[in-house]
Amino acid sequence: QVQLVESGGGLVQAGGSLRLSCAASGSIFSIKTMGWYRQASGKQRELVAVLTSGGTTNYGDSVKGRFTISRDNAENPVYLQMNSLKPEDTAVYYCNARTIDSLGYIRNYWGQGTQVTVSS
Secondary structure (H helix, E strand, O other): OEEEEEEOOEEEEOOOOEEEEEEEEEOHHHEEEEEEEEEOOOOOOEEEEEEEOOOOEEEOHHHOOOEEEEEOHHHOOEEEEEOOOOHHHOEEEEEEEEEEOOOOOEEEEEOOOEEEEEEO
16 A cells, blocks of 8 residues: 655664665555654564644654754655654664554554664
8 A cells, every 4th residue: 555665774874874764655645644763672662753734843862952853745745853862772673664554444554664873
């Protein structure tokens, strides 16, 4: 239904910045929420930032004040601006899209992930 492709990851020094992009294709008209999650080695996937179709944003505690989620129209593409990066931010970052059908059934779609590595 929905295909997501992340880009913009790479290797950066502590204190630097990166901007991730997520491009969506398929049934993008059904997307209600888009967001970013990350998973570090040996840890569970955690929320980074979410953006609803109404413009509401929510951030994980560890990235508040440093990361910003934004979008072009129709939630495609969506961006994650990452500033003041720390080694603790090293993880695979995944784009997420949530859809709701006419019966209220929620589905989640995920991109393949993009690696972000922050060196000290």
